Amino acid sequence: MNSTNRVLNRLFLLVIGLVVLIAGATAVAVTTVPAWSHLWKRSAPGWQSTLEHAQQLGLASIGVPRPVPWFLAATPVIALVVIVLLLIFVFAQGWGRLGRVVDGWHVADGETDAFLTVDVEVARDAIRQAARGIRGISEPAVTAYRVKGEPALKVTVSITDGIDAATLVEPLESALREWDGLLGEEVPVYLQLTPAIGEGVRAPLRALTAGRRELSLVE
């Protein structure tokens, strides 16, 4: 549900894949197809000469005493630009998570004129409370994301081994409607039903959650 640009990811993989594929196919063709081998042998001295007689750049201003070929000077600059662009690409992945389900709704009637803000923790506690009576599921994990400019909730529920998930949809819908009633609005919800992890792992997690609650009460 995050805002990762999937089209860009696939386009990036496609372009790099095609470049690598064409380079690989050319290398194989040059080594195995006689006509391509001849072409390589004929043109290679020309490229070599171009490289060796490339225009020289004077870099005395940055402390390099002798001139160097232009492409040798350009390589670090191009590498730096590529690295910066790819860092931007990598760090643009995975955004879109929200801390608030409602951020600045204008509530106005005869008596009230205010802006409403609801944190995700409120949605989480409300949905957990409403789902408490449903047997065979873990405590729901609730997160919020921006989808098409609107807040949406992701509710992940682990199901005890062997329980038919289809039978849990209706009670979970009821729990979500209780949350709708509390909020007074229907926020889009994505409900994901996953297999429960082993009992041995679940028990300490529950204990930790309970411990945190006690701590927050002391605070």
Next chain:
Amino acid sequence: MTSQASVYRRIVRRETHSSRAGAAITVAVVIMLLAVAAGGAAVYAIVHPPLWAGIQAGFRELAGFRSTVRYALLAAGIVAGLLGILLVILAVAPGRRPRRRVDSSRAAVAVDDKVIARTLAKKGAEAAGVSRAQLSVVVARRRAAVHVTPTAGVSIDRSAVEDAVLCAGASYGLTRRPRVVIAEKAVVG
């Protein structure tokens, strides 16, 4: 305001298909490492002329096209070609995640295939009259495959297992009759 139907369509599409973020980040990191190596080598060649002379000698070797260069180029070409094909497949393949949508009037609901497999295994084991440990289920797009190891001396009603699994899988879009394989070897009950 965006209609909720389009929001749900987008959510379901994104949650049931891979974003390819892992592959894209891996490729980006590899390119960055190559860029660091190329940039670093170029800077070193500028301040240390013997390295540039070595690089020029490398160009000459490549241009000379001796048999060692040819074999190295062939090997590199095959590896690059396979890598390129893999990346193109990753780019164009749908990348479905092992989960499927279930009808709901309130939310977009998706169930992991593992949950479905466990449910089918339970129903199948009940129908076959064996323990859960004697039965395994693989869930494909439209049908499930069930592998049952019978208990020695107890026969298994194949059609009962098929019916039970088909009935349980119908709500998850597993509309084709399951493939039930009963092992020749049995376990002692």
